[in-house]
Amino acid sequence: MEHIEDAQFDGIDPNASPFQSVDSNTTPRTEFSSPSSPFPKVIIPTDCRSLARQKLARLTLEEKVSLLTAADFWRTKSIPSKGIPAIKTSDGPNGARGGIFVGGTKAALFPCGISLAATWNKDLLYTVGQHLAEETKARSANVLLAPTVCMHRHPLGGRNFESFSEDPLLTGKLASKYIQGIQSKGVAATIKHFVANEQETHRLTIDSVMMERPLRELYLRPFEIAIREANPWAVMSSYNLVNGVHADMNAHTLKDILREEWGYDGTVMSDWGGVNSTVESIRAGCDVEFPYSSKWRFEKALKAIEEGRLTIKDIDIAAENVLTLVERTKGNDMSAEEAEREDDREETRKLIREVGAEGITLLKNEGQVLPLNANTTKVAVIGPNANRAIAGGGGSASLNPYYNTLPLDSIRVTAKQEVLYAQGCHIHKWLPVASPFCTDKSGAQGVTIEWFSGDKFHGDVVVTQRRINTDLFLWDSAPLAQLGPEWSAIATTYVTPTATGKHTVSFMSVGPGKLYVNGKLALDLWDWTEEGEAMFDGSIDYMVDIEMQAGKPVELRIEMTNELRPVAKQKVFNMTHKYGGCRIGFKEEDQVDYLQQAVDAAREADVAVVIVGLDAEWESEGYDRKTMDLPSDGSQDRLIEAIVKANSRTIVVNQSGSPVTMPWADKVPAIVQAWYQGQEAGNALADVLFGLRNPSGKLPATFPRRLEDTPAYHNWPGENLRVMYGEGLYIGYRHYDRKSIPPLFPFGHGLSYTTFEYGRPSLSRKLMTGSAPIHLIMAVTNTGSVAGSETVQIYVRDDKSRLPRPEKELVAFEKVLLGPEETKHIIVPLDKYAVGYYDDSLPGWIAEEGTFKVLIGASATDIR
Template identity: 80%
Template sequence: MSDTEMTNSTPNTEFSPPCSPQQKFEQLMKDTRTSARKKLSQLTLKEKVSLLTAADFWRTKAIPEKGIPAVKTSDGPNGARGGIFVGGTKAALFPCGVSLAATWNKDLLYEVGQHLADEVKARSANILLAPTVCMHRHPLGGRNFESFSEDPLLTGKLAAQYIRGLQEKGVAATIKHFVGNEQETHRLTIDSLIQERPLREIYLRPFEIAVREANPWALMTSYNLINGTHADMHDHTLRTILRGEWGYDGAVVSDWGGTNSTVESILAGCDIEFPYSPKWRFDKVTQAIQDGKISEGDVDRAAENVLTLVERLKGDDMAEEQAEREDNREETRALIRAAGAEGLTLLKNEGGVLPLNAKTTRVAVIGPNANRAIAGGGGSASLNPYYNTIPLDSIRAASEAEITFAQGCHIHKWLPVASRFCKDKSGKPGVSIEWFAGDRFQGDPVVVQRRTNTDLFLWDSAPISEVGPEWSAVATTYLTSNSTGTHTVSFMSVGPGKLYVNGKLEMDLWDWTEEGEAMFDGSVDYLVKVEMEAGKPVELRVEMTNELRPIAKQKQFGITHKYGGCRIGFKEEDQVDFLQEAVEAAKAADVAVVIVGLDAEWESEGYDRQTMDLPSDGSQDRLIEAVVKANPRTVVINQSGTPVTMPWVDRVPAIIQGWYQGQEAGNALADVLFGFKNPSGKLPSTFPKRIQDAPAYNNWPGENLKVNYGEGLYIGYRYYERALVEPLFAFGHGLSYTTFEYGRPSLNSKILTPHNTIELCFAVSNIGSVAGAETVQIYVRDDKSRLPRPEKELVAFEKVFLEAGETVHLRINLDKHAVGYYDTAIPSWIAEEGTFNVLIGASSADVKYTIPFEVKESFTWIF
């Protein structure tokens, strides 16, 4: 048996040697601030004011005559999409945030950041709008898949490494959304009512850790209000805490369209309004100075932060922005595949069903997600990947067994986009769009384009410079079905829209009033039945403009035009009984692999889920029950970014939580199913048995545009342990194909003081027959506290990779942050005198050892 020693210690910059890389980096940051101040001193007031809003949708303002370049942003967080929301430059699609968090691997997050930096540069961008560190407050959160965890320490530690990976390659991270943005329902206007202790200990904590350990160069405010004030103008969080207590020196940007005032926003410390808009800045800033509401010094402070960001990224580089390009590297593909496999979380494995072995001769691959790429969630996290891998194809490639497939059921929220059935008039795949200046289709088209996707989300890709801010467009495509029957076409529109089928008006949404969930500001999805013959094209023509709809919004927002677009979906009439086909396939197989879950329509920015049940209408649950009855050797893979109810959990022997694994999702899954990779994922959030058990169940999603964070400190495992509610699967849970054994721990000191750490030492051994990885989780419990505290809290974690028979000796340092809580009466962080216990475990519910230590005398700190 071989022995290895590991420690979680990181260099303390206070004691770094002269000319250390850390000190060189800090000096560089000081130099950029000095250079920014020098450039600021050369600017006129008008020029300084111009820096406080974006130049367009993605870029900051350039002032070439003063040597100030623009910098370009790109959406993340699981890839660098570039400048077009739908159908843009192809890019690497990484596993989603919750899947990366399920790896519990800080080194991996750093490596992901490094590769993402290269992708950002390939999009000719300088700033990635990531990571997302909002908390998993409720299982139905629409963007939970994009965020990391329910635990602030896990979230903050992983975010810090992700940020370091990006910024050490010269790309700015933009940590978001600051703060209290745990839901999408009414996200622009909801008021998050959060008491000071949970605000500090839960929701601000990931940002605090990331600022302390990685110093993100940019930070994005959230859309919501916090205790009555919009986040972009919230003095307490932005000026008192972020700038004051934490000493943050980066640039603060609003979320897109998330600036809500002129004076208050600038005074609080929101430096840049994104995207370009004349609504709150420009002349209004100058007028506010003249009226004495703000000073030129306030503008100088914000402009200096913008210039410092530009200096960090480009300095004096005035080179013309290059065209976006692809950079499809083998090493990035390999990293995505490995990261995907490492995040897969084995929840259950009775009877040794997994891994599938060489004796398996017939495998039935079943389910609505088995033969399509479910690579990521929707909204800002979406992009056009270099490629996708499909589970069915990957399973076939990995095994010599006979593989059969049955779909089992449909789970569409909206009909699938019609793109693969569509060609333009020339016969090329896609849609032709004729653009007109003005919103009344007058004159000849000014621009003619071809798009490959019938999801025509045009908010960031309309040719505004040619057609102007008010435009109209005609999109035409020819749809050909593979079968004869009564098929279905769907249509939703952002602005006014009309759909013609073979010249006949079928859907008139010119003055629609009922809002849907797709495309952020679109109508509901309307359906029309169309009789079609196999191989015979049908012409679809859409007339649309970018007038704001519903019309009532024009008065509400004081604008008449915004963005336009439409979405065309298509589904052929079913020809088979999918459920019966699945049962027959399962009966004939040695093992059934059922791949179910959600997708980018069910989990997305812009809206929350409405139920924890698998969609839709129980069809997936019925499928699983029928398959496991037909074949007891059934493996279920659930692809989702959030928990789902599992009424079949006791009858299915093996379950994998599949998350969204990016472009290598199929290959990563096959690697784990067949044992080429040993699963090592651990749940970064608790899976409850039912939605009613969720901590925030009684305070979700709020009423009258207010949501009370009434559960306080007790989110996730903190709640389940305090309330004695048994979850379906506990925080930190995850199985392996091997077995690990923990050695008895020791401490180098039993006393923790303000200026020292205590070192926890113990061994972990792989006593199984195959190599594997274990995540060791360290919790601390305060035996007696003046204020209520959770039963225990995660304070450290380490992932170890062990060959069969190998032992590693871990040394984990614990400091004041492991014992403190925030006392609003002081107000500061405090470590109270008394006894604490270190709990060492494989999950929050699987504690192996407990060992006590003391704080002899209470002490406090700010940051």
């Protein structure tokens, strides 16, 4: 789910759940979650499309058209008189957040998409899908907006962490299992974003320009695999243009390919605010617009029918697709929507810990520094991410987890010897949210918000709320039903420092905003003009230093409205009000030398574990990374260099959702890629470090040595709102093969605490036909002393082709768990898809006559 930057309508943002549009229960207040209660069992009939057709026949034209736009921010339109319930959507893909963006109902936070992909474990992805479905139900939702299957075209992509891989086959196969797991429980999966949405820079207006072959072989391929194997009940169109036409109205991708070639029979929804026309989007096959908006459909669609630009059949096709999704998920269930609830299950906790550990990827382990001996090793845990919950990336994938586990805590629980700790450095992009230091007017943790109807603070307070978090971006959670479309609000909180000093408060405002400290105006952002870098529109982060005394509260009061800022945007977008809000940060003055503390701790310990990386501020939906370097300003690189000098037995743990530059990679003996692991991040890491779990993760994306080595380096992020996919077919390992550039760590790479031997492979036959697959049979042996899993990767090389092809392409993979000295045989089918490519001169897919080599490896560069 995404914010809206597009031109709006009639002076008021139509996408903010207008008060007249909500026709089902709204999400409860965020202060607490409702107690658990059993959900009524909904029996979904099997022939959903014919039932949808029957309901469609009973609708008036106006009712049909009303189904083509959402009823509010998250729900489809209900027509109770005709037995049509509303269905509710919820953001994924690493959890089911529910209806509030920040501080909503607590939910299970799973590892991010790239971490799931690092498991290379199809069965595990199916189980994850099943648990995500149960979480979706606990949020009273019927549709999970997941999985994200956009390609890792460039390491700086802001949403790489949320997607699976640089390889379309790995992405498609894992997405298929994930979708099957979700839908096995009667919840709809929404595969997204269709298509060519590989960057966040100018994401609403960027034109992704590419040839037909890479479009087919790389960017459409994961969708095609998932639709062929799992039939997701919904597809979400992307924001961008594809070869000059917006994705929501792109007849080539939505109609010619998705519907006609692939025979897709599900529902296409827009991304949030991602509809760009009336006639074209409906005719191309974008069935339902999210969220509620009066901008493109309703009267405009009816007028287009009157004028002959749309036909009744166009409307019927779209409305029938919407009704089919309703039938698949809710049938005739007209009962009131339950309040969101928590469903914190022990089996889900265990699964998240298991999946997290299985995704952790051991990149380097010289001298067998790992695993650590819990009984004898004195460990120094160092780094800016060591004592923080770096559980997920930023944007619509974020949620309010049931709990978090911190690396430092988990290591202390596991280790039997003393564990030292030093932070080492800061990596803040913005100051941390002030929430841990804040109390509201009643003395409870959080902020008191007093809301007024209208944007002038006039009259009585209409609504009073308590919010736990001081991240108060209010795009989807202002109480518009009580306030109307224009509002003003006063947020009050009391910050109590733990130490005396000159501390810093930061303030970022979405609309007009003023910050008062103890009643005095400290920052006036009423008419701010300089925009910051955040997922939502907002100012830059302004800071004010305040002399504070330990234990003595300081009052912060914010006055804010939802008038649009900067003012210049009001004319550009033909609107005066959008969504308001602010963010309050706080940091106490540093009183120690963090680097020296870290060096001292490292010298005193047997082993130093340095936990570095990115976080949800550096890696997020809404913007791309500016550099592959670790933030900020080289502080983490300097920390690692200093620690390895102080202690040669240094293990670097990197938490990120995409590659980072590692100038110290040759100096440290061990490197662990820990991704974003959700609520069990600390426990999963400790399990691997101490050998309670044998790491088996393999990289789903190449880690390059330098940004300059990457495939899209010359074509990122484009110019004049166009980005040329000039690298063609050669993204990821295909590029490094073709250019003979050695990466830092190759695609598919990942070490273990044991060793594996591959037996001699054989094929069931040597001639492939279109009707039956060839089977590859081979033995894998664990030649070490501990149990472990190995992922066998099968690549194919075309010896001679009419058109240029990559050196090799992943066509299959199989993960096998082996006890010490155990041997297992694996059988892997290879079908026509394993040797085919797309020829746009035909046009069509072709499997040419000729010789193909099957390459079996432990990574893209370790061909056995």
